[in-house]
Amino acid sequence: MPIDMAANRYGSIAAEIYDIDKPYFALPDTRFHLERFAGFDRPILEPACGSGRTLVPFLQAGLDVTGFDPSGEMLERCRVRCADAGFAPDLSRQRCEDFAYDRRFGAILIPVGSFTLIDDFAAAMAVLRRFRDHLESGGVLVIDLQGLNFLAGGQPDRRRWSAPNGDLLTCGGIRTATDLLRQRAETTYRYERWRDGTLVETQIDLMAQRYWGLDEFRLALEAAGFGEVTVCGGYDRSRGPRQSDRVWTFEAVA
Numbered sequence: 001m002p003i004d005m006a007a008n009r010y011g012s013i014a015a016e017i018y019d020i021d022k023p024y025f026a027l028p029d030t031r032f033h034l035e036r037f038a039g040f041d042r043p044i045l046e047p048a049c050g051s052g053r054t055l056v057p058f059l060q061a062g063l064d065v066t067g068f069d070p071s072g073e074m075l076e077r078c079r080v081r082c083a084d085a086g087f088a089p090d091l092s093r094q095r096c097e098d099f100a101y102d103r104r105f106g107a108i109l110i111p112v113g114s115f116t117l118i119d120d121f122a123a124a125m126a127v128l129r130r131f132r133d134h135l136e137s138g139g140v141l142v143i144d145l146q147g148l149n150f151l152a153g154g155q156p157d158r159r160r161w162s163a164p165n166g167d168l169l170t171c172g173g174i175r176t177a178t179d180l181l182r183q184r185a186e187t188t189y190r191y192e193r194w195r196d197g198t199l200v201e202t203q204i205d206l207m208a209q210r211y212w213g214l215d216e217f218r219l220a221l222e223a224a225g226f227g228e229v230t231v232c233g234g235y236d237r238s239r240g241p242r243q244s245d246r247v248w249t250f251e252a253v254a
C-alpha cells in the first residue's frame with residue numbers, strides 16, 4: 001500500500017548533508033555550466049536552486065541569477081551562503097509546478113537532474129510549458145537529466161558524514177517502489193544524527209523521481225514549444241549521449 005507522505009522534501013538533515021557531501025565545484029556540472037554561460041548578459045532563473053551550490057558560483061562569476069526552491073531548509077542555507085559571499089539575489093519559496101514571475105528570463109538552468117523530481121509525466125509537461133512561458137523569445141532552457149539506467153538501478157544507498165560540530169550524520173536509502181509504466185521510482189531515505197554515540201534525531205524522507213528516455217525528452221521539449229534541441233553526454237560538449245552516462249544535458253530554445 002502506498003505511504004501517504006510528501007515526497008522530495010529535503011528536510012534539515014538532508015540539507016545539512018547536501019552541503020557537506022557536495023561542496024562548491026565538487027561535481028563537474030558547475031564548471032560546465034559556467035563555461036556555457038560565460039559572458040551571458042540576460043537574467044538567469046535556477047528553479048530548484050537548493051542551497052546555492054550552483055547559484056553562488058554563478059553570482060561570483062558576475063551572472064544575474066534568480067532562484068526558487070520549495071524546501072525552507074535548503075533555501076535558508078542558500079540565503080546564508082549568498083550573504084556570506086556578499087550577494088542578496090531574488091530567492092523565493094516556490095515549486096516548479098506553480099512558480100510565477102512577472103518578468104521573463106534569458107535562460108533557465110536546472111543542473112544535476114533535479115527535473116526528475118517532477119515525478120509525473122503530465123505535471124512535468126506542464127512544468128516545461130511554464131518554463132517556456134517564463135523565457136524571453138530566443139531564451140534558452142538547459143536541463144541535466146539522469147537517464148533510464150537510474151530507473152533500472154536502485155541499489156541500497158548507505159553513507160555517513162562528519163558534521164562540522166562533530167555529529168555523525170548517516171543516510172540509508174532503499175528503493176521502495178519502481179513503476180516501469182510511469183518510469184517512476186520511489187526511494188525511502190532514513191537520515192540519522194548521532195552525538196557522542198547516541199542517536200539524537202531521525203528523519204524519514206521519500207524521494208520520488210521520473211526518469212526520461214533520450215528521444216522521449218527531446219519530443220517532450222518540442223511538444224512544450226521549444227526548438228533547436230541539442231543534447232550532450234557526460235558534461236562533454238564535444239560528444240553525444242552514451243548509455244553509461246550518469247547525466248545528459250539538454251539545451252533548447254524558446
Ligand SMILES: C[S@@+](CC[C@H](N)C(=O)[O-])C[C@H]1O[C@@H](n2cnc3c(N)ncnc32)[C@H](O)[C@@H]1O
Pocket residue numbers: 008009010047048049050051052053054055068069070071074094095096097111112114117118
Ligand atoms: C539535487 S537538489 C539541487 C539543488 C541545486 N540546484 C544544486 O545545483 O545543487 C534538488 C532540489 O530540488 C528541490 N525540489 C524538490 N522538489 C521540487 C519541485 N517540485 N519544484 C522545485 N524544486 C524542487 C529540492 O528542495 C532540492 O533543493
